[in-house]
Amino acid sequence: MVNHRALIILLLMCGALLATALSRLQLTYDLGFFLPAPQSDEQRVLIERLGQGPGTQLVFVALPNTNETKAAKAAQQLRELPGITRVLPELREPGLEDLPDVLWQHRLQLADLPTTKAGWLKLLDERMSDLMLADDDLQNLIASDPALLSLHAIEKASNVTSSPEFLERADEVSGRAEHRYLLIQTSSGAFDLDAQTTTIKNVRSSLLEAGLSTAKLYGSGVYGVDLQASVQRESIVFSVLASFALAALVFFRFRSWLLVLAIGVPLLVGGLAGLAVLSLLFSNIHGITLAFGFTLLGVAIDYPLHLFSQSTSTGEPQRVWPTLRLGIASTLVAYLAFALSGTAGMQQLGVFAVTGIVSAALASWWLTRITTDNQALVEDPTQHNPEKIMGHPNHLPWCLCLLLGLPLTYTSTLFSDDLSRLTPIPQAILAEDARIRQAMGVADLRHIVSVRDNTLQGTLERLEKTNLVLDKAIHRGDLSGFQNITPLLPSDAAQHRRQLAARELIQNGNFDTAIAESDFSLEALDPFKVALESLANNTTALLTIEQLRKQSQDLSNLIDSMLYKSGEQWVAMTFLRGLPATTNLLATELENGAGATLVDLKQASMTLVAEYRTRVFGLLGGALGAIALLLLGATRQPARVIWLLGTLLAALVLSIAISRLLLGGLSLFDVIALALVAGLGLDYALFFSKHNNSQEQQQVTRRAITLCALSSLFVFGVLALSSIPLLRGLGVTVASGVAAAWLLARFGWRQAKDID
Amino acid sequence: MKWLALLALSTILTSTTTVAETTNRYWATIAELEFPRATPTAFRETRSSKLLRKPAQQTGILWIEQGGDFVMQVLKPRPEERRLSNQRLQLTRGKKQRSLFLDRNKATHQLLLSIVAVLEGDVEQLQAAFEINSQATDDSAVADGWAVELTPIDPSLRKSLQRLVLRGSANSLLSLRAERPGNRWQEITILPPATSNHTQRSSD
Known part of the structure; x- marks a missing residue:
């Protein structure tokens, strides 16, 4: 029944394709790769910085019923893990040695110093209070930097709070119960799933080793890793279930395990050919491409089913080939639409699906052709009815369904553009995550302020104007804090201004007068005066981004998380803390005051998805038009088309x-x-409306279509039971579509015997 | 000759017993200090610094809260509140609040812990950190005056805190002075109620 040699050749080909694919396959999970070209600044920021904000690198660890000693021990173990840059609380205060040299040398350029005598007296008064508790380090620091500009710069630019503050906030979060919290700062962003997977796995093992099995982890990276694991787990379970169901169904129909294998092989050839071509054409292949590519390739199971149904029943698989070819061509037109959608990921999806469909179709055709050529016809062709059995279209069912279905689709909630609805993370965990983040004063993940300019200096100057707007918002209680690069890297203009201010301060003598009137000894702040004179005399060079980057990798990473180059422009991000529910006023002030954009990442993602969906719909509509022309040209039967x-x-x-x-x-x-x-729907409709040579052939065709529909219904019906909204959505959409298409095609075409 | 050795040993033993008795007496003095723990008590803090022309001085009130937090509320010249809770010191100046660990500033930390221990009568904690030196002299010129000198046991702490001198009168503590290397010092004087104008908590 099946040509063994052909089957072995196809299996060998599968091996070769797999080897080709594996030798070059580079997977990526960068979602930006799969999203369309941004149209607005908000969307641009979303795509460029997706999952890369400092907030996405944080993992909160909740340790129920844990004493401080045990928590401290666990924290120490976590610090030793790779991929972790910091674990709070750290039971030590930062000291002078923690200040990067470059910042210390340029400390007086980092922020404005007082220029009046009154300003200096107030500042010195504050330092007097500090001196009551100061150790030698702090006294030396005050002598060289009485305004503590260097310390404040580090504090302002840090994306995590200081350890004592963290502990205080943790006390508030836990209600002073025997709960402890740790804050882990990972070196990778949330969407670097490979790195995050390793880090989170190590963290969990370390906590288990420390006897903290009840520890709970919160953070976008954690959810990404868990989501990936549950998608993989459920995909495997459902794939196995669906494969067994499909194999059982095919076996039930053909009573041959060899045929079950033969029907599966073209699908395998299609998948592997798609993979091999992708790996040859693209340097990186997105995970989503593969997941959806294999889904779209599901239609190819129909080809061997049709061919082998005809082959085993009539021995004339070639009779269904013209119809099948038309179905394949139509499917190719629909899938080519993805290749034209304009994103790298969707192009890959289109290439994968088209290659897979063509390969699976050719493999099916070749396998059945060889099988048929090598065996005697099971039927006598003379027994065929010489007159073709014709049917007629009945337009009533589809018209009625359209009339019935269209009002149900006419609603504002037809589409869900909120990507967060696709994650299976329980609401309780997300609510707890939000509570912890807010209480800990961590940067808001949803909102960021972006400024862009053609030059680095232009961007930094805009950023400084942004700070003025945000300071006002803090003053009126609309914001609790913000973080950006300006404390570490002031614009050249600001540094020049501070240079001039230093000169003026020396000339007007306000600092000397203030010192003389204070309790500080006249020579106490001499190290500061030396630095001030150096700045005033232009002997201190301007602080540059290159100097900061050279200082340390940590500092370089910190800069990259807040400042980057996008094409020809420099973009600076400001991360906000404690934002109010309504942000309209702040957005307007930022726009008017600094030309800055308050980006709502959720809103940006929703508009991006909505625009993209419209684009995909447009392409599918265009594909449908092309399919109509193709069908009309191929069949020349307008009523059937x-x-x-x-x-x-x-x-x-x-x-x-x-x-x-x-x-x-x-x-x-x-x-x-x-x-x-x-x-799939077009396939069913084409075959139900196909002209048959005999009643028997008609029955074979009908049974083959039903088998195709049942197989798809099984596979996607099982997927509809998934706990993951993404997979469930796929299952429901395809299974309901398959059922509707089969019913409409089966009962919408008046078959010959119906006419009789 | 054996009796000579025995005599020498008995002399040493007698002498040791005397020192131990003296030490115990000093510890007992500290333990018996009458101190109204939760009641705000006026204090004056003076500190020398290489950066200052003259020692800085501030006054305020201090107390221990029921939860164990030690609070020093500075009222003059610059109001601020210091709250010591475990290893954390929370500083509040106006609307600004700042927390810091005292791990680096061991001398100040030990001074604050010692004040708490003295106020709590927690001799065990003091004994864990200090040994008593009976050589301290009382120069307070007050009736029933006494002075106790405590030396840190931890050699690393001795680098930043040479000694702690407690002065008192009968069962009242008068002052606590921390002496640091380089002739620098810090002293907290407990003010008698008559001289204290501020024994009301600012939050009351």
């Missing part, structure tokens, strides 16, 4: 309506899945 497209459209509308009812709204990924529904 209208029925085909009407049936397809009605199936899509029903699938959308059912998905909306069951899922609450279609995600971008559900929209992509509609392309698969279109491919």
Whole structure:
């Protein structure tokens, strides 16, 4: 029944394709790679900095019923792990040795000094209070930097609070119960999933070793890792379940395990060919490309099913080839739309699906062709009815379904553009995460302020204006704090201004007068005066970004997290803490006062997804038009083409309506899945409306279509049971679409015997 | 000759017993200090610094809260509140609040802990950190005056805190002076109620 030699050749080909793919395969999980070109500044920031903000590097560890000693021991163990830059609380205060040399040398350029005598007297008065508790280090620091500019710069630019403050906030979070909190700063961003996976795994092992099995981890990196693990786990479970169900179904139909294998092999060839071509054409392949690519490739299971159904029943698989070819061509047109959608990820998806479909179709054709050529025909061709059995389109079912389904899709909640709804993280955990973040005063993950300019200096100057607006917001209680690069890297203009101010301070003698009137001895602050004179006399050079980067990797990483080059522009980010619910006023002030943009990352992602969805819909609409022309040209039967497209459209509308009812709204990924529904639906409609040579052939065709529909229904029906919204959405959309398409095609075409 | 050795040993033993008795007496003095722990008590703090022309001085009130936090509320010349809770010191100046660990500033930390221990009558904690030197002389010129000198046991602490001198009168503590290397010092004087104008907590 199956040509063993051909099967072995195809399996060998699979091995070669797999080897080619594995030798070059480089996977990436950078979501920006999969998103479209941004249209606004907000979207640009979203894509460029997705998952890279300092807030995304933080992991909170909640340790219930743990004493301070045990928590401190666990923290010490965590500090020794790779991929972790800091663990709070650190039971030590930063000292002079923690101040980078470059900042110490340029300390007087970092912020404004008082210029009046009154200003200096107030400042010296504050230092008098400090001296009551000062050790030698602090006294030396005061002597050289009485305004403590160097310390403040480090504190302001840090993305985590100081350890004592962290402990205080932790006490508030736990309500002073026997709960301890640790804050881990990882070296990788949340979307660097490989690095995050290793780090989080090490953290969990370390906590288990420390006997802290009840520890709970919070943070975007943790959720990303957990999500990836649960997607992988469920994908494997559902794939195995679906494969068994599919194999059982095919075995039930053909009663041959060899045929089960033969039907599976073209799909395998298609998948591996797609993978091999991708690895040859692209240096990096996105994980989503593969996940959705294999989903879209699901339509290819129909090809061997049709061919082997005909082959085993009539011995004439070639009879279904013209219809199958038309179906394949239509599917290729639909999938080519992805390749034209304009993003690297979607291009890959298109290339993968098109290569896979072509390869699977060719493999199916070759396998059945060789099988048929080598065996005797099981039927006598003379027994065939010489007259073709014709059917007629019935437009009523699809028209009725369209009328019924369209009102259900006409709602504002038809689409869900909120990507967060696709994660299976329980709301309770997200709520606790938000509570901890707010209480700990960590930077808001949703909002950031971005400024951009053609030059670095232009960007820094705008950033300094942004600070003025944000300071006002803090003053009126609309903000509790912010973090950006200006404390470490003032603009050249600000540094020049401070140079002039230093000269003026020396000339007007206000500092000397203040010292004389204070309790400080006249020579106490001589180290400061030396630095001030050096600045005033231009012997201290300007502080540059290169100097900071050279100082240390930590400092370089800190700069990169807040300042980067985007094309020809420099972009600076400001991270906010304690933002109010309504941000309109602040957004307007930032725009008017500094030309800065308050970016709502959630809103930006939603508009981006919405625009992208519109684009995908447009492309699918265009593909549908192209398919119509293709069908018309190939069949030259306008009435049949209208029925085909009407049936397809009605199936899509029903699938959308059912998905909306069951899922609450279609995600971008559900929209992509509609392309698969279109491919499968068109296949069913084409075969049900196909002209057959005999009643028997008609029965074979019908049974083959039903088998195809059942196999897809099994596979995606199982996926609809997933606990992961993303997978569940795919399952519901495709399964409902398959069921609708089969029913409409089966009962919408008046078959020959119906006419009789 | 054996009796000579025995005599020498008995002399040493007698002498040791005398020192131990004296030491115990000093510890007992500290333990018996009457101190109204939760009641705000006026203090004056004076500190010398190489940066200052004359020692800086400030006055205020101090007390121990029920939860164990030690609070020093400075009222003059620059109001601020210092709250010591475990190893953390929280400083509040106007609306500004700042917390710091005292791990680097061991001398100040030990001084503050010692004040708390003295106020609490917690001799065990003091004994864990200091040994008593009975050589201290009382120069307070007050009736029933006494002075106790405590030397840090930890050699690393001795680098920043040479000794702590407690002065008192009968069962009252008068002052606590921390002496640091380089002739620098810090002294907290407990002011008698009559001389104290500020024994009301600012938060009251």
